[in-house]
Amino acid sequence: MTPPLLLIEDTPALRFAYRAVLEAAGHTITAAATAAAGLRAFHAEEPRVVLLDLMLPDRDGLSVMREMLAARPGTRIIVITSNASINQAVEAMRAGAHDFLVKPVDEQRIIHSVENALRVQETPPPAPGARPRHNGAPPTQGFLGSSAAMTDIHAKIRSVAPSMATVFITGESGTGKEICAQSIHDLSPRARGPFIALNCGAIPTDLLESEVFGHVRGAFTGAVGDKPGAAVAADGGTLFLDEVCEMDLALQPKLLRFLQTSTVTPVGATKPRKVDVRIVCATNRDPLEAVRRGTFREDLFYRLFVVPIHMPPLRERGDDVVEIAEAALTRFAAEEGRGFAGLDGDVKALLRSLPWPGNVRQLLNVIRNVVVLNDGPLVTPAMLPDRLVESTDPAAPDGPALPPAAPGIETLAGRTLAEIEQLVIEAAIARHGGSVPRAARELDVAPSTLYRKRDGWARGGQQP
Incomplete structure (x- = not known):
């Protein structure tokens, strides 16, 4: 017999409402009003999923969650909080909670959260010694590099992927933030659903709301038909909001409401639509600095900044630069029909010494340039773009070359x-x-x- 879900909520009306919603959806519920009663039920019945109010009369909910996870790390805990305690919910997610719900909790939101947690529980573990895979892809597909910095990134991706937690990816341009987001999606229970990427900085402000939430026919001049928008297109999957700190201030309250209610109201529509979407966002700016400057809402920042992942710049990744260059050389040589076999020692040393302001994107462009203009068998310093070689020339007065200045x-x-x-x-x-x-x-x-x-x-x- 499947163990019941455990609900720990001290407010009688809410406890009754949550229980009714979940039982109507076919779940068996054990309910408790205090931390003490909840812990007794937790140890007696070993529930797979726990819904835990963070504000309990006899004990802090966060400490209860930590005790549960210490006893049975595989338990999926969904924390419930009020808007006033959103910071505590963020702390809970970082401590291992599967998801969090903000009161008042919508019926479909609580059902989606529970069913997602149960799907994760049902995913069979890999065989001993087997390399984890998902849909035939390696765990962090698209990433190369075995440096300590990237080993930590791989571990974070594998840890956060099964949850519903919002992930906030930061890092310089060209460090692989979208690849990170795609890897999180590919390893999640939502991998069969869509992965929709939206660059908030690339869309004119007056069109951004329509791109995110959609519009109905006649909503504005040029709206000749209904458009679903990225949030609806991502239903059942992941919505990746790139350059999220570039989002117009006027749209940010609507994004916050979407995150809290999981409902979408297209431009010109009067009836909202429920969607089941996991949010991953990214920026190459300092989001806290954007909050201090008043260009990014503080409440939205704390709602998004649940699990942060910082992508390290290439200059901090040691020998990864050589590993990435060699892999790119093999791929580009095959595409261009060239006979390259590898990099000579001087080129490897040069690549390690450069600051790479454009990060992996810049490195890939350099290797593509070499392959298109030369042939093998080895890449030598003479084949590299002139500015790249000049940047480590000891005769150069200021060391590494600066990016080009504006034309005189x-x-x-x-x-x-x-x-x-x-x-x-x-x-x-x-x-x-x-x-x-x-x-x-x-x-x-x-x-x-x-x-x-x-x-x-x-x-x-x-x-x-």
Whole structure:
């Protein structure tokens, strides 16, 4: 017989309501009103899932949760809290809670949370000695590197993937934040569902709400049909909000409400829709600094910043740079029909010594450049782009070369205004290690403007 779920809630009306909802969904419930009674039931019945109110009359709920997890680490604990205690819920997630619910708890939200916890419990463990896999993919597909920093990242991804906890990924541009988000999704019980990525900095402010929540026909000029939006498209899967700190302040309260209620109201609609979505977000900025500056809501930050993962820059990953370069060389050589077999010793030493402001993205571009313009069998320093080699030339007065400065006035003579604009924008992006949002702040324009312009240049088109 399947053990019952354990519900520990001291308020009688809420205890009755939660129990009724879960029993109507087919679950067997054991309910307790105090920490002491809840712990007795926990040890007697060994429930697979516990719903635990963090504010109990006889004991702090967080300490109760820690005692339960110490006794049976495999238990899935869903903590319940009020808006006033959201910080405590964040602490609980970091201490091992599976999910958290904010009062008043919606019926579908509590059912989804419990059923997700039960699905995780039913996932069979890997055979002894077997390498964990999911849908035929390695646990952290897309990542290379065996440095201590990346070993820690792999462990965090495997730990957080089975839960419903919101993950907040930080790191410089080019460090692999989206790959991290995809790996979390691929290892989660939601892997068969959609993974929807949305770059909040690449979408004009006036279109962002529609892109996230959708719109109905006639909601605004140009809305010729219904559009579901990213939140609905991700139903049953994961929604990845990249550059989340670039989200317009006016939209942030709506995102917060979505996180709290799991409901979506498209632009122009009057009836909300329930969705079951796991949120992963990322930024290359310091989110706390954005909160201090008033560009990112503090309550939204604490609702999102449950499980933080910081992606280390390439310069802090030791020999990973060589491992990544060799793997990229093999792949690009096969694609381009070149005969490369590896890197010579001088090139390996050079790669280790560089600061890599553009991180893995910059390294991949360098290797692609080498493969396209040369042939093997070994990559030598002479094959590397000139600026890369000059950056470690002992005769260079200032050590590593800086990213290109903005073009001088003498270099702009004879160019069109559009050409000058492109030169200035690309120089600003290069100065910031490839970060479009940082370049946009320097140029005092919206990041979406720069993304659109670069997209137009890539297609050979003109920007409005």
